[in-house]
Amino acid sequence: MRLRNLLSATAAAAALGALAGPALAERGADGQVNIIYWQAVSILNPYLSGGTKDVEGASLVLEPLARYDETGTMVPWLVEEIPTVENGGVSEDLMSITWKLKPGLKWSDGSDVTAADAVFTADYCMDETGGCQQVANYADVASVEAVDDLTIKITFTVPKPVPYGPFVGAQSPILQAAQFADCKGAKAPECTDANFGPIGTGPYVVAEFKPNDVVVYEANPHYREADKPAFGSVLLKGGGDAVSAARSVMETGEFDYAWNMQVEPEILAQMEARGIGKVISAYGTSVERFEVNMTNPDPDLGDLRSTVEGGPHPFLTDPKVTRALSMAIDREILVEAGYGAAGQVTCNVLPAPDLFNSTANDWCKTPDVDGANALLDEAGWVVGSDGVREKDGVKLSLLYQTSTNSVRQGTQALIKQMWQEIGVETELRNISGSVFFGGDPSSPDTFQKLYADVEMFTNNFDGTDPEKYMANWRCSEIPSPKNNWLGGNNPRFCSEEYDALVQTLAGTAKIEERAEIAKQLNDMLMESGAIIPLIHRGRVAAMANTIEGHAMNPWDSELWDIASWSRAK
Missing domain, CATH: 3.40.190.10 (Periplasmic binding protein-like II)
Structure with missing residues (x-):
């Protein structure tokens, strides 16, 4: 045909x-x-x-x-x-x-x-x-x-x-x-x-x-x-x-x-x-964000790379480090450069509906380079002669991956500069979206494998109730060789308290109470540093x-x- x-x-x-x-x-x-x-x-x-x-x-x-x-x-x-x-x-x-x-x-x-x-x-x-x-x-x-x-x-x-x-x-x-x-x-x-x-x-x-x-x-x-x-x-x-x-x-x-x-x-x-055509758009729950690898992506680990069994990440499990990374980002610049009216600054992975949108993380809306530097100083990360912070022989150096796209590569370049101001070295990597989001268990380049320190992408969930979406970050949802690298918990975040709270949400009827629990779940992900939100994105298409x-x-x-x-x- x-x-x-x-x-x-x-x-x-x-x-x-x-x-x-x-x-x-x-x-x-x-x-x-x-x-x-x-x-x-x-x-x-x-x-x-x-x-x-x-x-x-x-x-x-x-x-x-x-x-x-x-x-x-x-x-x-x-x-x-x-x-x-x-x-x-x-x-x-x-x-x-x-x-x-x-x-x-x-x-x-x-x-x-x-x-x-x-x-x-x-x-x-x-x-x-x-x-x-x-x-x-x-x-x-x-x-x-x-x-x-x-x-x-x-x-x-x-x-x-x-x-x-x-x-x-x-x-x-x-x-x-x-x-x-x-x-x-x-x-x-x-x-x-x-x-x-x-x-x-x-x-x-x-x-x-x-x-x-x-x-x-x-x-x-x-x-x-x-x-x-x-x-x-x-x-x-x-x-x-x-x-x-x-x-x-x-x-x-x-x-x-x-x-x-x-x-x-x-x-x-x-x-x-x-x-000839027009731009159409609508806001839902899509968030451009970092998912932060809580496990060690060192290639020397072989089959244990980016798995729980391979051990924790050398420094990204420290909330002070991930908070400093977030504080250094000027999200308004990212919106202005890449999204315009189709983007809004967000500090949550769950930005909508409004009832579910937490205000506990609003500190991220105001960039604070000085505060980020002070936080890293406090955590013992010392700036070396090359301008890159190090501690106990480990450099504060990140591999930052995302899918290939002009806006995303523009965002990468901007964030690399912002992180340089706090002594963080950043290597940029972009992967074809067809491969990155393809789910092929044999590919080393899928977003579930996360063979990098941080990755940036967007997704959302069906409907307006976030119960099943927030369940993605339960311990059981961690991608691994055992489940063909499928699952929603790309950061490998694992918390018994989080899992129990997801169960509480599942059994809660009143919408106001559901909203409070969902906000708590969101805040736990933010506080742990497993997710660093950037932009609440509108869904945008072109139509003849x-x-x-x-x-x-x-x-x-x-x-x-x-x-x-x-x-x-």
Whole structure:
């Protein structure tokens, strides 16, 4: 199949009345839509990758029971309604939740979707002999059972006031049991055919996939809405950089949509002035931050490198050092240089919704080079003849890695200068985003492996409740060879107190109390130095003026409504 013969459209919010747009008369009538994710998709199984680009690439095919719309509201997707205590879907004791599938749902191969597929998916992710990037979504799950073909009952080990972790949002979709039956546990990464071409319920099926390059999708002939998608095919191209991706939409018109416009604001404004495309944005929970390696990344450690077994980091486990690193950073300069209106200074990894935004770390908003130097002096780090601090024969020297991107490399250069002012030597490294966020357990360059001292990137979470997101930094979530280097706890932070507080959050019902606990969890990460937040980023994309039916969504997959996309006539 030729790559240029592709097209796509979206349907989720239209069915829910969330989007108002022209009725789509015929599936595939609008031809092909071209999308560019300059961080190319590496795998189409979100359970085996923490990269946003992989989760979103899979979201055209794989769907959850419910997801979040552009306002952050949970909406039914493969089910008739959201279970609650009031409608009987959540038990009075909060120990279980029961979902009812829509009748007549088909996989893209024409077979029936049943509750058994959900049971399998939970078993797949919770299998302790393998690794699952999204296992935090299944926290406190005791069992998942098929009451009948359309009824899924999830029972928890503790009361769950917010029981919407499993099968909700793009990070936790349903897998077809028949396709993945032989792919559980340690075998999961080996199932190339399934991981590269999943059978799904979404508006599209995978027609061709070249990892780290291009995905071609065709309209799903068994999609539940007969008149959707309007686009018969989708070309999802990867590679290049954010600037060239923006240009391909707003200057050349080669593409219709470009994701993650981490581009200097003045450049975007110049492109938008051409009148071909526009910049769209929305604020959610994305934070550009440092994740600080609490373990030793010394290559001499071999297989124990950046593992708990390899021992603690020579100096980054000292909160005085990490606090000094944070104090030396002028975040306003970073925002002004790289983000403009699409960025705000933040001192938290959990910046939104406002109710969950802690003020305990606001000291970071004001840079204090003198204070940082004094703190390092106090900690015994002495400036050597080369201007680099050292202590007990160890130099305060960092390897700072991130993905390849002009804004990120600009940020690296600025922070290197800022850290030089406090006697910190910094080596900069950038890695292709397709590799960095790809989740390949054999690659030394993934953000989960963290073969560096600090790394900088952004991610966020589905929806507005942070329970499963904050669970990412539990001890059990540390990536290691034992779990194929999957897990959300890249800093290797481990605290029994933190883990216990996550459990308390899981059992807390009142929203005000949940907010206080979430802020405590955030503050523990900040105080330990495991995370150094920089910028609360808006989600920014470029879209052709001819595309209709899309609502920018910072709470779920950015392509959440692709079944409803159409071409303006």
